[in-house]
Amino acid sequence: MNIKFFISAVVLFSLAFFGCEKYDDYVEDYTHSTVYFGAQHPLRTVVARGDDMQIKLGVVLAGKRQNNDEEWVTYSIEPSLLDEVNQDEEMDVQLELLPEEYYTLADEKQFTIHKGELLGEIEMTIDHDLFVSDPNAMNTHYALPLQIQETSADSVNATKDYTIVAIKYISEKSGYYYSKGAYYELDESGEQYVDTSEFWNKDLTENDFWYLETLGLDSLETLDEAVSSASHGVNLRMKIEDNNQVVIEPVVFFNNILEGGGTYDPENKSFYLDFKYEQFGNQYHVLDTLIQMHDPEKDLRFEEY
Structure with missing residues (x-):
């Protein structure tokens, strides 16, 4: 047998075998799924136009290329999370819990990640008249601290199981x-x-x-x-x-x-x-x-x- 032909065949076989194995890392799911908040200290700015204002809050599902199931994530509002931010000198902010009467949540307990989606969202509606009448609302002052409690996914990313969403407004004339x-x-x-x-x-x-x-x-x-x-x-x-x-x-x-x-x-x-x-x-x-x-x-x- 031609030795060069034999070596070439072995190399090609090896590349094909190991190459496919490496490629599988990108096309197959991880061994477990996890959920988390994409940002821990986001600042959301809403434009005040005269009507109530809406923003969306969301959790991320990771570890799957495709979501073939409906997953759920329960959460709670945790005011104690604000203490950690307020005591951190590097953060240079002093946050106050957003008053309950200033907002409503479409679902007060749970995010739902629908089949085919990798993001679960709920809508938050901010009362226009109450919010803009508060002089603190145009600065980084009010925040809503959320923490994940349980999920139907395999796990929760412990380093990103919370988000403290600061919310302020700007005038539509700005x-x-x-x-x-x-x-x-x-x-x-x-x-x-x-x-x-x-x-x-x-x-x-x-x-x-x-x-x-x-x-x-x-x-x-x-x-x-x-x-x-x-x-x-x-x-x-x-x-x-x-x-x-x-x-x-x-x-x-x-x-x-x-x-x-x-x-x-x-x-x-x-x-x-x-x-x-x-x-x-x-x-x-x-x-x-x-x-x-x-x-x-x-x-x-x-x-x-």
């Missing part, structure tokens, strides 16, 4: 805005214009932008890193009244807003501002239109605290 308009430099009397500069482009994406941060359901504040060039970086606080009139106030330590206000157009999601401010000894008059880039929910990403 987020990024295109800015276009004009500003005028005034003389010493504050009555006459001595210089004019316009800032607008037909292509909205070529305009300056502002970022408005939530201070309350109808209160917003500009951020240093994202304000219109028209205002030379001046910070504003804006409060929208019931009649959609906008009251402009200076930010603490930046008291250079002289006067002004505006209106809010909820249909077009736009602000029309008219205000005066002082900076470096000069006075300016600004006429600015702010047009929301997109729904602030599009800027939300997975976060942990």
Whole structure:
């Protein structure tokens, strides 16, 4: 027999035999299944729009490529889990148990992982009026601590058997805005214009932008890193009244807003501002239109605290 042919045949047989055996590690289930929470310290942000707000909470089934059974996972709310977070200096948060009247759970005892699924979810509904009327709710303050108790799966991952879900809200009026308009430099009397500069482009994406941060359901504040060039970086606080009139106030330590206000157009999601401010000894008059880039929910990403 040709020795080279014999060696080649042996090598090919070995590769086929052991190669298939290794491949089986990827196509077969593990010896046991397990359930766990995917994140232990998630921060969930909801957009307040006027109606009750919903988020989903879930558990993961692992150890199976396919789930051919219906599995269940029971859980409980464990306030003591908050103590561990609050006492951890590296976490830098102080969490409080989310009041029971602020929310309802679609199932108060159990997650169900349906056949064909590897994730079991329940819907949590947050009471809009109660939540947004609480000033703590717009910060990382309230949390719901859940812990797995039992499961129909083979085991529970002991290192991930809990999740402490922090929940806060942002206003639907928050987020990024295109800015276009004009500003005028005034003389010493504050009555006459001595210089004019316009800032607008037909292509909205070529305009300056502002970022408005939530201070309350109808209160917003500009951020240093994202304000219109028209205002030379001046910070504003804006409060929208019931009649959609906008009251402009200076930010603490930046008291250079002289006067002004505006209106809010909820249909077009736009602000029309008219205000005066002082900076470096000069006075300016600004006429600015702010047009929301997109729904602030599009800027939300997975976060942990």
